Amino acid sequence: MIEIQGLRKTYRAKGRRDRAVVAVDGVDLSVAEGDVFGVLGQSGAGKSTLLRCVNMLERPDEGTVTVGGVELTALKRRPLRLARHGIGMIHQHFALLSSRTVAGNVAFALEVTGVPRNERRERVAELLELVGLGGRADAYPGQLSGGQKQRVGIARALAARPKVLLSDEATSALDPETTDSILRLLLDLNQRLNLTILLITHEMTVVKRICRSAAVMREGRFVESGAVTDLLHRPGSELARGLFPLDAPTSLAGQAVVDVTVSGAEADAPLLAEVARRFEIDVRILAGSVEQLAATRAGRFRLALPAGDDAPVAFLRERGAQVSPAVAEPDARPVDRPEPDETVVPTTRPDIQGPDIQGAAS
Template identity: 60%
Template sequence: MIQASGLRKLYGDTVALDGVDLHVREGEIHGVLGQSGAGKSTLLRCVNLLERPTAGTVTVAGQDLTALRGRELNRARQRIGMIHQHFALLSSRTVAGNVAFPLEVMGVPRAERERRVAELLDLVGLAGRGKDHPRQLSGGQKQRVGIARALAGNPSVLLSDEATSALDPATTQSILALLKRLNTELGVTILLITHEMSVVKAVCDSVAIMAGGRVEESGTIADLIRTPGARLTREIFPLPEPAPAGSITLTFTGDPRQPVVSEVVRKFDVELSILGGAIEELPAGPVGRLRVALTGDADAALSHFRDRGLLVEVAA
């Protein structure tokens, strides 16, 4: 659904994006994770050509946006919804007026606008609030208005720029749940910018981790979890680093109740000490990471772990 290739963006002598490639599959929630200054918001604005990249191409739904100008680009942008960090609502307009605004720009007749606005407000849980003004709403309600407005033109893609960073934890969870529901029910592809690992863990199917204007690693959550040395795994499960020499870190997916550790102790001449670990429930399913120390026939035990599908990493 979204394909960016070789994106560079310069602001004078400052390199904001340095050869970024991005691949977002249709119907998924793809997170772009990084700290301030990593280039993630610049990347988002390049995806809908609010910022034109210095070099590289951006293709959305099979259309090369970097080849478009003027009206053609504006029409292509109508298929891309944008959710802003600080809501970006028009204070002089009602809730219904804010949601209707992009429909007015698109020239949708009034009766159809009113029907669509009512439908969207019901979808985001704000039925009956259309006559209110933004000042009468909580932060979470304002963001729901922003989401409804982003959906007004039936986009195939939603871009979310730190949509929950201005919200409290409980409201953040409700907004993330709404985005996940919209992704499931409408099939809309979501590109989500965040600096919070908790957001990635809650809703993302795949992720790109950025630093210094570059993508350090990317892929589906499930694939990265199974990749030796993946930064994503270390950040989801922040075990003490560096790992003690000779210690073994086991990463596993699927049912955490499988008695893999006890099998090894029973079957092989080993003693096992647990040094740390955790289990997280991710959109791809439960994932666990366990650090252990083994004494005895370690080679046979490690072979058994690998045969059972665990990622095994031995600290040097």
């Protein structure tokens, strides 16, 4: 549904022609139809720029962006605006019009595209029911909680019946309980509407709860990308360390300390007890947990096993576990970004003039 190849976007520091900031540096991305794909990274990693290049709010300097089989980077002005109707976007800070009611905010995108009044009214009512705000059509944004405001933003993003939904840190301004309700709503919409969702976030909880695929982004590049279950089993995976951090000793006298990752049926099987019984050994669990992810159950453990006996490790691997020697897990690396007193501006201006249907209220 979304195919990106060789995407590159550079900004220059205002007043300093010799200083260029590469926000996105040669990114390739493939998001299958109906997938929920999360791009995880710290502030300054290039996530927001990547997202804005997908719907062409920012035109990339190099590379191609194809959505639903249409190469957006090859389109100009009007064809591009029409193609963007199939891409919805929800924002971190809601981007609602304070002077309009809930119904008026949702109807805004339909007004811009010239949908008749009666049809708009029916569609707005349908969308408000869909996001759980059927009784709040006449309320104003100032009368809503943060979670309700974000539900309005989601309804507005779905107004034109898009097949792709972009989420720009949609839960980072919300409390944990509200975040959980919004994530459940997004997952429900994904399943009911076969909606392809590409989201950016710095919250590991978001990836854990709803993403079936993910990428870790740093300094404008993907350092790893793929299905979450595949990344969990990849030795040295940053995503695995983030989802299941193991703050425990990496060496013990007379013990072999290993990290074990399991998923699917093996995550709930009494695998460690079976190892202890079969080989008549003590298995120490130094750290770890098993949790429900979007697509499967998964767990990661740091174990201490008797040194010099490879049979328990071989057995774990035969059962589908990924096993590797425990290593100290590094802290997140610092992010390269412009100095606070510098302003960056695009090297090229977007090719879009006129109202942005999804972002005009921002």
